[in-house]
Amino acid sequence: MNEARKKRVALIALLLLGVGGATALALVGASQQINVFFSPSEIAMGKAQNVQRVRLGGLVKEGSLWRDPSTVAVRFKVTDRNRCVTVNFDKILPDLFREGDSVIASGLMQADGSLKADEVLAKHDENYMPPEVAETMAKAKALAAQAKRDHTQDCAP
Amino acid sequence: MMPELGQVCLLLALLLAGITAVVPMIGSYTENRRMMQVASFGTSGQFVFVAFAFVLLTYAFLMQDFSVLYVANHSNSELPVPYRFSAVWGAHEGSLLMWVFVQVIWALALSLFSASLPEKLRARVLSVMSIIAFGFLSFLIFSSNPFERMVPPSPDGNDLNPLLQDPGLIIHPPMLYMGYVGMSIPFAFAVAALLENRIDQSWVRYCRPWTNIAWAFLTIGIALGSWWAYYELGWGGWWFWDPVENASFMPWIVGAALIHSQAVTEKRGTFRGWTLLLSISVFSLSLLGTFLVRSGVITSVHAFASDPERGLFMLIFSGIVTGGALLLFALRGARVRVLSPAALMSRETLLLVNNILLISACALVLIGTLFPLIAEATNLGKYSVGAPWFGKMFALFTIPLLLLVPLGAFCKWNQDSLSRIMIQLLPAASVAVFAAGIAWLMARELPIKAVLGLLVAFWVMAGTFAFLWRRWKVTSAKRYTLEMLGMASAHLGLGLWLAGVVLVESLSVERDVRLTPGEQVEVGPYTVKMLSVEHKSGPNFEADYGRFQIYRGAELITELNPEKRAYRRGQVMTEADLRPHIFGDVYVALGEPLDSTGNAWGVRAYHKPFIRFIWLGAIFMAFGGVLAAAERRLRAPVSNTVKQPEPEPKPEVLSGKPALISANSAGNA
Numbered sequence: 001m002n003e004a005r006k007k008r009v010a011l012i013a014l015l016l017l018g019v020g021g022a023t024a025l026a027l028v029g030a031s032q033q034i035n036v037f038f039s040p041s042e043i044a045m046g047k048a049q050n051v052q053r054v055r056l057g058g059l060v061k062e063g064s065l066w067r068d069p070s071t072v073a074v075r076f077k078v079t080d081r082n083r084c085v086t087v088n089f090d091k092i093l094p095d096l097f098r099e100g101d102s103v104i105a106s107g108l109m110q111a112d113g114s115l116k117a118d119e120v121l122a123k124h125d126e127n128y129m130p131p132e133v134a135e136t137m138a139k140a141k142a143l144a145a146q147a148k149r150d151h152t153q154d155c156a157p
Numbered sequence: 158m159m160p161e162l163g164q165v166c167l168l169l170a171l172l173l174a175g176i177t178a179v180v181p182m183i184g185s186y187t188e189n190r191r192m193m194q195v196a197s198f199g200t201s202g203q204f205v206f207v208a209f210a211f212v213l214l215t216y217a218f219l220m221q222d223f224s225v226l227y228v229a230n231h232s233n234s235e236l237p238v239p240y241r242f243s244a245v246w247g248a249h250e251g252s253l254l255m256w257v258f259v260q261v262i263w264a265l266a267l268s269l270f271s272a273s274l275p276e277k278l279r280a281r282v283l284s285v286m287s288i289i290a291f292g293f294l295s296f297l298i299f300s301s302n303p304f305e306r307m308v309p310p311s312p313d314g315n316d317l318n319p320l321l322q323d324p325g326l327i328i329h330p331p332m333l334y335m336g337y338v339g340m341s342i343p344f345a346f347a348v349a350a351l352l353e354n355r356i357d358q359s360w361v362r363y364c365r366p367w368t369n370i371a372w373a374f375l376t377i378g379i380a381l382g383s384w385w386a387y388y389e390l391g392w393g394g395w396w397f398w399d400p401v402e403n404a405s406f407m408p409w410i411v412g413a414a415l416i417h418s419q420a421v422t423e424k425r426g427t428f429r430g431w432t433l434l435l436s437i438s439v440f441s442l443s444l445l446g447t448f449l450v451r452s453g454v455i456t457s458v459h460a461f462a463s464d465p466e467r468g469l470f471m472l473i474f475s476g477i478v479t480g481g482a483l484l485l486f487a488l489r490g491a492r493v494r495v496l497s498p499a500a501l502m503s504r505e506t507l508l509l510v511n512n513i514l515l516i517s518a519c520a521l522v523l524i525g526t527l528f529p530l531i532a533e534a535t536n537l538g539k540y541s542v543g544a545p546w547f548g549k550m551f552a553l554f555t556i557p558l559l560l561l562v563p564l565g566a567f568c569k570w571n572q573d574s575l576s577r578i579m580i581q582l583l584p585a586a587s588v589a590v591f592a593a594g595i596a597w598l599m600a601r602e603l604p605i606k607a608v609l610g611l612l613v614a615f616w617v618m619a620g621t622f623a624f625l626w627r628r629w630k631v632t633s634a635k636r637y638t639l640e641m642l643g644m645a646s647a648h649l650g651l652g653l654w655l656a657g658v659v660l661v662e663s664l665s666v667e668r669d670v671r672l673t674p675g676e677q678v679e680v681g682p683y684t685v686k687m688l689s690v691e692h693k694s695g696p697n698f699e700a701d702y703g704r705f706q707i708y709r710g711a712e713l714i715t716e717l718n719p720e721k722r723a724y725r726r727g728q729v730m731t732e733a734d735l736r737p738h739i740f741g742d743v744y745v746a747l748g749e750p751l752d753s754t755g756n757a758w759g760v761r762a763y764h765k766p767f768i769r770f771i772w773l774g775a776i777f778m779a780f781g782g783v784l785a786a787a788e789r790r791l792r793a794p795v796s797n798t799v800k801q802p803e804p805e806p807k808p809e810v811l812s813g814k815p816a817l818i819s820a821n822s823a824g825n826a
Contacts, residue, residue: 011501015510019517022553034546037539055541067751072669072759091669092748092759095391095721095729106541 035106039136044083048109055106056085056115057136062099078103078115080136086114096122102134160225160304163213167304170206170261171294173199177287181280185352193280197268200283203290204265211258214303215245224310227251227303233316235697235725243327244317249451249467250303252330256447257293259334263342264290267367273792274363281349282342289341292474300467316697316726325385329378333405336375337443340408342367343415344440347433348482351489361423361432366786368419368436369643372412373782379405380775391731391746393667393763395771398547403526404446407519411439414515416782417508423791425570427498427505430490431512437482442519444475449526500572507565511558518554522547559613559655562648563620567627585623589615603663610659618652621645643785650777657770666764669748673757681764683743684708685717690747690758698722698730703747703758707736714743721747733761741766 035055038048048054056078064077064084073090076099087105097103097120107117177199184192214227218241223229231248232241246255264286271279297303320326343364350360382402387395396402415435422432452468499505525542532540563585567578593612597603603611625645628636666680677686686706693702700720707714720732733746741764748759 011506012509012513015513019513019554023517023521023550035541035543037541053543055539070671072671072748072751092761095731095749097749106543 039139040078040080040083040085041139043085043109043113052108053106054109054115055104056087056117057104058084058102059137060097060099060101060103065099078105080139087117087120088114089117089120091118091120093120094122098122159213160217160222160306163210163217163304164298164302166206166210166213167294167298170203170210170257171291171298173202173206174287174291174294177203178284178291182284185277185280185284190276193276196280196283196287199287200261200264200268203287204261207254207258207261207294210304211245211254214251214254215242218242218244221314223312223314224307225303226305226307229307229311229314231315231317233314233697233726236314236317236322237696239324239327240317240322243321243330246330247317247321247326250297250301252334253293253297253301253451254303255330256334256338257290257297259331259338260286260290260293260341263335263339263371267342271363275359278346278349278353278355278360278363281352282345285345285348286341289345289478292478296467296470296474300470316724316728319698319722319724319728319730320389323385323389325381325389329381329385332374332381333378336371336373336378336412337405337408337446339367339371339374340412340439340443342371343419343436344482347436348485351433351482351485354489356429356433356489358422358426358429361419361429362791364436365416365419365423366788366791368412368415369782369786372409372416373779373786375405375409375412376775376779376782379409380772380779383775384772387768388733388735388744391733391761393665393733393744393746393761393765395661395768396544398525398542398544400526401450403522403547404449407522407526408439408442408446410515410519410522411435411442414512414519415439416785417511417515421505421508425499425505428509433486433490435512437479437486441475441479441482444471444478448472448475499570502568502573502575504565504568504570504573507561507568510561511565514554514558518551518558521550521554525550556610556613559617559651562617562651563623566620566624566644566648581627582620582623585619586616588619592619600664607659607663611656614652614656614659616652617655618649621648621652638788638790640785640788640790643781643783643788645781646784647778647781650774650779650781652774653770653777654774657767657772657774660767661765661771664766668762670760670762671751671757672760678760678762680743680762681741681766682709683714683764685743685745685760685762687758687760688716690750690755693720695722698724700732701747701750703734703745703760705734705745705760707743707745717743717745719745719747721749737769739767739769742768 035053036048036051037055037057038051040056040058042048043054043056058078058080061077061079061084064075066075068074071090072092073088074093075086075088077084077086079085087107089105089107101122104121105115105117106119107115110116177196180199181193181196184190184195214225216222217225217228218232219238221228221232221234221241223232223234227248227250228244231251232244236244244251246252264283267286268279268283271282274282346360346364346367350356379402382405383395386397387393415432415438418428418432418435421428448468448471452471525547528542529540532538563582564578567581589612592615593608596611597608624641625637628641664681668678668680670678672678672687674687674689677684679685684707686708688704688706691702691704693700700722703717703719703721705717705719707717715736717734717736719734722730722732724730731746731748733744735742735744744761744763744765746761746763748761751757751759
């Protein structure tokens with residue numbers, strides 16, 4: 001190996017080390033920027049306790065939408081027909097947001113168990129339900145059947 | 158009758174693609190000229206038949222032939238005429254037909270402009286192009302037939318997704334496909350070179366203009382998509398790190414790496430194995446992108462087909478194409494002899510660093526895009542990776558890359574000294590610091606991160622001007638080659654783009670407010686005043702039609718009319734309205750009515766400073782790609798002195814004449 005090549009190999013090694021190190025650092029820091037998906041039942045079970053950013057999926061509970069009279073802020077409940085979670089959102093809701101339809105809200109869990117969302121997505125067209133929500137609903141159905149046997153209740157309206 | 162004719166055309170094209178994939182290839186091994194000449198004939202034939210099929214499908218849309226299932230599903234008797242054209246590629250089947258159409262256009266262009274190519278290489282390249290066309294044609298015919306009949310015919314048709322009923326969407330897909338599919342040309346060249354066992358730089362020279370042009374198309378395609386998302390999705394964002402965007406961005410990044418690596422290989426003879434690998438990777442990423450987008454594994458506007466069979470086909474096809482090429486590379490690429498490397502401080506090294514950083518950036522986007530899929534498949538949980546992560550990580554790799562841009566242009570091939578370059582770049586550095594200082598004084602609210610970002614942007618631009626100025630000063634005849642101007646344009650574009658990104662991200666004002674007629678809201682230097690929301694009927698929709706006055710101080714500038722459309726088929730669309738300006742757009746979109754009287758509306762009022770710079774930058778980059786492709790040197794026929802395949806080119810020959818080659822290079826005083 002001649003001198004120039006040695007230097008070059010050293011440089012490449014250094015670069016790869018730098019790139020690798022940066023990537024590792026970023027992946028460690030990523031936990032704050034990666035959303036983990038939960039259903040309302042899972043949140044009720046306390047599964048989201050150590051998670052910073054939550055992606056919550058389910059249906060908008062009928063009759064739960066409340067609008068602030070002076071701003072665009074809203075509050076609504078997301079349910080999987082077993083449990084539900086209150087969501088606060090202070091931006092404009094997407095076009096296809098409807099009570100009873102599927103929704104995905106991402107944001108930070110608050111101390112009182114509600115979600116402060118910075119993004120709310122509604123389904124894109126009439127027939128489409130996001131796969132995560134479809135699965136959540138199926139799972140929750142089983143949980144709800146069990147809850148009925150145990151005489152535990154959905155959520156207060 | 159017409160649709161059946163289209164069907165027959167596609168089958169004939171498939172047959173021709175099969176023939177062209179095999180016969181010239183065999184001819185190239187048996188040295189049979191007539192078999193090799195089949196390539197031209199077969200390529201033109203494929204073009205004719207696919208073009209005819211494309212025209213027939215367009216005709217079916219124009220004439221509203223609702224007996225064709227695809228037309229009935231994605232068109233409507235009320236659909237305005239311009240959108241009947243774009244509806245042709247508005248969903249899976251038609252867009253796949255367009256993919257094939259674009260593929261045969263590129264192949265035809267290649268066969269027309271490759272007279273100077275060695276006969277065998279040409280036969281093999283066209284044969285590889287036909288293999289790809291064959292794969293996509295069979296996909297089209299057997300699983301996604303656009304000419305399938307509907308019995309009984311639909312009276313009225315369904316409708317085109319309203320998101321796609323937009324002028325920007327008429328040209329975004331063709332541009333993007335020209336880029337995606339154009340990347341099959343360096344791929345075909347790389348495979349042909351590997352088959353030829355002639356892994357020198359001659360093929361790279363033919364290939365460079367094609368790569369540059371395909372990359373330019375891809376740039377424009379992505380920029381159009383970003384622009385469309387900005388005004389059509391109604392949130393005023395220009396990039397969301399959505400999997401679909403990432404799918405198009407990855408080939409773009411690696412394409413940029415390939416352009417640089419090809420330049421090194423073509424001029425210096427080094428990086429040969431690397432260039433081969435990149436050529437294969439870019440097209441593989443295009444295929445991966447197509448798979449991600451079309452298979453329905455990710456959900457988005459673009460994910461037309463949630464049919465597992467189609468996804469499987471795409472996956473197998475990408476696997477065969479990519480795997481085959483990589484296998485070939487593993488078998489043959491190892492024979493690439495390493496030439497004596499350049500000094501540590503040389504343009505080669507800088508371009509190597511450029512490539513490593515670009516590939517790392519691409520790897521990162523790939524990880525972020527695939528991680529949620531992999532986590533879900535392996536039961537790790539359901540994740541989604543947010544835009545902030547992508548943004549931060551991407552900056553981590555691109556900022557060092559951008560810092561090196563001016564150095565790369567100034568550094569000489571083979572050997573240079575850092576101090577010499579730094580002295581020459583000192584004026585550029587001073588200008589950049591000065592300009593960033595002024596920007597900070599003008600907008601004191603800029604966070605320190607943004608000022609540093611601007612500093613980098615100014616450094617890239619000032620460095621590029623310094624390069625042009627130096628060439629002007631030290632040379633008298635033939636000051637600039639087109640290649641140099643292309644580089645300068647692309648690098649300027651990079652600087653403009655970065656400046657736009659930094660300013661938009663740090664100075665944007667986004668306000669979601671509740672307004673009733675007569676009320677107003679301030680966004681940046683503008684005041685948005687709501688006059689009313691009225692009713693309006695469109696050809697295939699009913700709309701709430703907003704009237705907003707935009708003031709700057711007391712001066713009325715314009716009236717904006719955002720709409721909230723309800724299409725007859727049930728979809729709701731937000732049509733934002735904006736006043737474009739080079740220094741910043743005012744953007745107004747209607748949210749939703751907030752009370753039962755319909756008086757109060759949720760309104761998005763945004764000020765987006767310098768957002769036009771982002772797309773302006775992209776235009777400069779694409780223009781740079783085209784300029785460099787026009788370089789005359791690349792069109793001169795390669796000397797045919799080396800006719801026989803030469804598995805081991807002699808390193809001495811190449812390393813013996815660096816002085817001659819660097820006479821062409823940039824910083825040479």
